[in-house]
Amino acid sequence: MISIVLPIYNVENYIEKCLASLLRQDYKDYELILVNDGSKDKSISLAKEFLKGKDVSWCVVDKENGGLASARNAGLRQADGDYVVFIDTDDVVSEDFLSTLLKEMQEGVDFSFCAFQFVKKQEVVADENDKKVVFDKKGLLDAFLKRTISFVVPSMLFRRDFLLENDLFFEEDIRFSEDQPFIWKVILHSEKTVYLYKKMYGYYVRETSIMNSSSKDKVIDSHREFVSVIEKYFSKYPEYKDIKEKLIPRWELGALYTAARILNYENYREVYDALSGRSVLQRMKGIGEIKAYLLGTVCSLSPRLLYKFCQRLNLNG
Numbered sequence: 001m002i003s004i005v006l007p008i009y010n011v012e013n014y015i016e017k018c019l020a021s022l023l024r025q026d027y028k029d030y031e032l033i034l035v036n037d038g039s040k041d042k043s044i045s046l047a048k049e050f051l052k053g054k055d056v057s058w059c060v061v062d063k064e065n066g067g068l069a070s071a072r073n074a075g076l077r078q079a080d081g082d083y084v085v086f087i088d089t090d091d092v093v094s095e096d097f098l099s100t101l102l103k104e105m106q107e108g109v110d111f112s113f114c115a116f117q118f119v120k121k122q123e124v125v126a127d128e129n130d131k132k133v134v135f136d137k138k139g140l141l142d143a144f145l146k147r148t149i150s151f152v153v154p155s156m157l158f159r160r161d162f163l164l165e166n167d168l169f170f171e172e173d174i175r176f177s178e179d180q181p182f183i184w185k186v187i188l189h190s191e192k193t194v195y196l197y198k199k200m201y202g203y204y205v206r207e208t209s210i211m212n213s214s215s216k217d218k219v220i221d222s223h224r225e226f227v228s229v230i231e232k233y234f235s236k237y238p239e240y241k242d243i244k245e246k247l248i249p250r251w252e253l254g255a256l257y258t259a260a261r262i263l264n265y266e267n268y269r270e271v272y273d274a275l276s277g278r279s280v281l282q283r284m285k286g287i288g289e290i291k292a293y294l295l296g297t298v299c300s301l302s303p304r305l306l307y308k309f310c311q312r313l314n315l316n317g
Contacts, residue, residue: 001081002030002031002081002084003033003079003081003083004030004032004033004084004085005035005078005085005087006075006089007035007071007075007086007089008039008043008071009038009068010041011039011043012042014090015047016046017092018090019032019050021094025096025097025098026099030056030081031058032051032056032057033075034058035060035063035072035075036061037068038063047060059078066172067175067178069174069178072086073170076164076169079160082159083158084158084163085101085157085158086154087154088154088203091203092122092124092202093200094124094201096200097200098157100114101157102157104194104196109192110159110190110191111157112194112195113193115149115150115196115198115201117201117202118203118205119203119204120204122204127199127200131196132194133149133195134193135193135194137188137190138240140187141187141240145243145247145287146289147292152179153179153183154201156186162189163186168182168189170182171226176221177251177254177255181229181230184230185229185233216263219258219271220271223251223252245283246287250292253296253299255271257295257306260306261311269307277303277306278303280296280300281293281296
């Protein structure tokens with residue numbers, strides 16, 4: 001059985017389409033765990049009404065608002081399935097999402113995961129790409145560092161015992177880009193994974209999403225926690241020291257890119273200084289990712305230049 005963890009916080013305009021995409025799955029042996037993270041709108045009542053009478057196992061876990069990481073952890077602790085997936089409740093998945101990922105969970109595979117597509121209407125466009133690759137730990141660390149593959153945490157299907165036995169929970173003190181430390185942790189503990197290039201997960205971007213409402217303090221505080229977590233976990237793997245030294249400035253570059261798009265210049269500049277933006281390019285030296293190198297060059301030349309560059313990208317969609 002697969003446990004589907006659904007963190008819910010003020011998604012009344014999106015929850016029904018998300019649930020509908022899950023009920024259309026061609027694989028039916030799953031449970032829905034709806035984690036009410038202190039939602040203040042009608043999300044929970046709408047979800048209950050939608051699921052009433054449906055032939056699916058579901059439950060609601062009520063908790064005080066603690067953020068996405070906290071909600072996912074609560075759902076993981078409630079899960080009974082052999083496998084677990086964390087779906088964001090404003091997103092949608094293709095009909096074969098569960099069955100296709102489950103098919104790859106052969107002996108020795110810790111998690112399978114797939115590519116995603118940005119969607120505007122909570123609809124997944126059919127994708128027939130059948131390319132896949134099997135990663136060992138080192139291969140996946142390199143791929144994620146250089147962003148040669150695209151995925152998000154909700155597009156990953158895990159063996160539940162893999163997560164629990166290795167104490168792989170989300171970092172609740174990190175409220176900005178909380179997926180990143182979790183991904184690095186699971187990769188470090190993995191031995192074998194399967195990646196599918198097929199885009200089966202529909203990532204819906206909305207103005208009121210967590211990332212788009214992040215404040216400068218949230219970014220700065222999360223940076224401090226992120227560095228602490230990375231230092232802690234990579235200290236157990238000295239053979240990957242070179243990756244650790246590049247992934248931190250790579251995260252900082254992504255955070256600065258986001259900050260430049262969502263904050264006014266004064267707040268963005270505080271983030272830039274706190275994350276030592278001018279030295280990002282030098283600290284990423286040798287990363288081998290063209291896009292990161294180009295953006296890092298702009299970042300190192302001038303904080304205002306990066307801000308204007310990212311703002312223009314934002315205006316152009």
